[in-house]
Amino acid sequence: MEKVSIVLPTYNEAENIAEVIRLIKNNHPEWSVFVIDDSSPDGTFKIVEDISKKFDNIFLVKREGERGRGLAGAYGFELALKQGSDLIIEMDADMSHHPRYLKDLVREAKDFDVVIGSRYIKGGGEEGRAFGRRVISRMANLYLRCVLGFSVYDWTSGYRCFQRSALSAIVSDIRSKGPSIVEEVLFKIKKKGFRIKEIPIIFFEREKGTSKLNFRILFRTLFYSIYLRIFS
Numbered sequence: 001m002e003k004v005s006i007v008l009p010t011y012n013e014a015e016n017i018a019e020v021i022r023l024i025k026n027n028h029p030e031w032s033v034f035v036i037d038d039s040s041p042d043g044t045f046k047i048v049e050d051i052s053k054k055f056d057n058i059f060l061v062k063r064e065g066e067r068g069r070g071l072a073g074a075y076g077f078e079l080a081l082k083q084g085s086d087l088i089i090e091m092d093a094d095m096s097h098h099p100r101y102l103k104d105l106v107r108e109a110k111d112f113d114v115v116i117g118s119r120y121i122k123g124g125g126e127e128g129r130a131f132g133r134r135v136i137s138r139m140a141n142l143y144l145r146c147v148l149g150f151s152v153y154d155w156t157s158g159y160r161c162f163q164r165s166a167l168s169a170i171v172s173d174i175r176s177k178g179p180s181i182v183e184e185v186l187f188k189i190k191k192k193g194f195r196i197k198e199i200p201i202i203f204f205e206r207e208k209g210t211s212k213l214n215f216r217i218l219f220r221t222l223f224y225s226i227y228l229r230i231f232s
């Protein structure tokens with residue numbers, strides 16, 4: 001049996017994290033969960049700490065100092081690899097990435113090195129998102145396809161499953177501190193020639209908690225993709 005691990009970066013997800021873990025554990029009790037929390041002021045850590053007492057495969061890390069989606073994600077990847085995971089899944093902890101798709105990601109990972117839960121292929125989509133936000137997301141993705149490659153439809157999806165071999169080939173090379181880790185990891189893996197597959201998911205707008213995304217982060221990500229393309 002292959003060892004499956006899920007990495008959940010969290011910052012202020014007190015209203016979502018218990019439900020995410022419950023849905024994962026209901027269907028996949030044998031899978032390990034790594035929660036990488038950047039000392040969220042809303043008490044996310046304490047909630048996970050209490051839940052983790054009932055399981056022997058929920059691992060909780062409290063990062064101190066500089067926070068960042070990229071810093072936390074890379075930390076979680078390293079940890080999951082160190083613990084001998086064969087498949088490593090990353091997903092947001094805000095219920096935008098519904099755990100119902102986990103089994104599809106893992107099934108497809110039998111034949112591929114990376115499986116992406118994609119909003120922009122047939123059968124995929126977004127629900128509950130304001131029109132403006134959908135347009136921004138689509139335009140950002142079109143831009144990223146132009147810069148990083150047309151063979152991927154959803155460059156910014158953070159809902160993915162990696163074979164150990166693919167992730168370990170690039171993990172020590174991750175430079176992003178923020179959300180651009182999502183594009184960076186995929187671009188570097190793709191460049192090494194690993195097999196990538198997209199499967200459709202419906203992305204649900206978060207109902208609780210607040211987004212950490214803003215225009216500064218968005219533009220930084222868009223510029224960073226050019227840097228990636230030229231210097232990686």
Ligand SMILES: Nc1nc2c(ncn2[C@@H]2O[C@H](COP(=O)(O)OP(=O)(O)OP(=O)(O)O)[C@@H](O)[C@H]2O)c(=O)[nH]1
Pocket residue numbers: 008009010011012013036037038067068069072091092093094096179206210211212213
């Ligand atoms: N550890 C850690 N996790 C973070 C940080 N920023 C965001 N996250 C987590 O990364 C995931 C995605 O962050 P979101 O704020 O939902 O960003 P997004 O999904 O791109 O934007 P929305 O669609 O607006 O929610 C969530 O699980 C967040 O809690 C951070 O600085 N540190």
Ligand SMILES: [Mg+2]
Pocket residue numbers: 092094096206211
């Ligand atoms: Mg989100």
